[in-house]
Amino acid sequence: MSSERVSAPGTKNGSVTVEASFGIPLFLLAAVCLIWMIEVRSIRISVANASLNAAKSAAEDTAVIPVLNTIRLKSDIVELIGEDRIARSIIRGGSSGISCWKSYVSPFTGDMEVTVEYDIRLPVPMFGSPGAQKKETFTISAWTGSSGSGGEAGEDSGIVYVTDNRAVYHEDPHCSYLELSIRFVPADGLDSMRNVWGSRYHACDKCVFGQAMTGVYVTEDGMKYHNSLSCSGLKRTVHAVEKSELAGLGGCSRCSG
Numbered sequence: 001m002s003s004e005r006v007s008a009p010g011t012k013n014g015s016v017t018v019e020a021s022f023g024i025p026l027f028l029l030a031a032v033c034l035i036w037m038i039e040v041r042s043i044r045i046s047v048a049n050a051s052l053n054a055a056k057s058a059a060e061d062t063a064v065i066p067v068l069n070t071i072r073l074k075s076d077i078v079e080l081i082g083e084d085r086i087a088r089s090i091i092r093g094g095s096s097g098i099s100c101w102k103s104y105v106s107p108f109t110g111d112m113e114v115t116v117e118y119d120i121r122l123p124v125p126m127f128g129s130p131g132a133q134k135k136e137t138f139t140i141s142a143w144t145g146s147s148g149s150g151g152e153a154g155e156d157s158g159i160v161y162v163t164d165n166r167a168v169y170h171e172d173p174h175c176s177y178l179e180l181s182i183r184f185v186p187a188d189g190l191d192s193m194r195n196v197w198g199s200r201y202h203a204c205d206k207c208v209f210g211q212a213m214t215g216v217y218v219t220e221d222g223m224k225y226h227n228s229l230s231c232s233g234l235k236r237t238v239h240a241v242e243k244s245e246l247a248g249l250g251g252c253s254r255c256s257g
Contacts, residue, residue, distance in 0.1 A: 043089045048136050050080035051116045055140045066105045069184045074100045092119040092131050104181035112140040160243045172255035181220045187212040196221045207231040
């Protein structure tokens with residue numbers, strides 16, 4: 001006696017419906033992720049190209065005064081990309097979400113170190129629209145050129161570098177303790193800015209009286225913001241001397257062995 005298995009009516013249709021309920025959302029998610037990755041690539045190329053072109057223009061100004069105006073740098077970047085393009089992009093906060101304040105000009109080589117930071121929105125709205133930080137960094141050589149041999153020359157000749165207070169000596173003339181990387185930044189962003197030590201900037205008691213100006217001057221490892229570029233707090237005199245003349249003086253913890 002033979003037996004046949006009979007499927008209940010609608011079982012096959014039900015299984016197709018279940019598969020479709022899982023498959024279609026996964027397909028749509030994959031499509032969204034693909035579009036998002038293309039947009040990430042597109043906006044990164046746009047920011048990188050605009051930053052490079054804006055930095056080249058800024059290099060003409062810094063050839064005279066070695067201080068980078070980060071407010072103008074950001075404005076040029078936004079103009080080159082386009083305000084509407086940025087507003088439609090995945091950059092969190094639009095044009096206000098782009099930050100250039102960490103960019104600066106080396107007072108020794110004249111090279112411009114450009115850092116452009118921004119956040120992008122991830123396509124996961126159910127988790128509170130998380131973001132990811134992106135950074136574009138590059139160096140624009142000074143118009144006058146740079147030999148790049150200062151550190152080696154100091155080691156070979158026994159020359160070291162000291163400031164007026166002669167607290168320590170430095171073997172590298174480009175040590176961050178010697179190079180004051182002065183940058184001009186918007187004052188309204190000071191609350192979110194931190195120096196290399198992670199500390200906030202406070203008003204200089206020598207040149208800031210009352211409210212800060214629209215733009216102020218800061219350094220990477222400084223603690224103060226300044227209204228005047230000629231403030232003594234932004235000045236540092238470096239002397240090249242024979243190491244033998246500094247008996248008993250310790251070396252810098254960053255650049256001296």
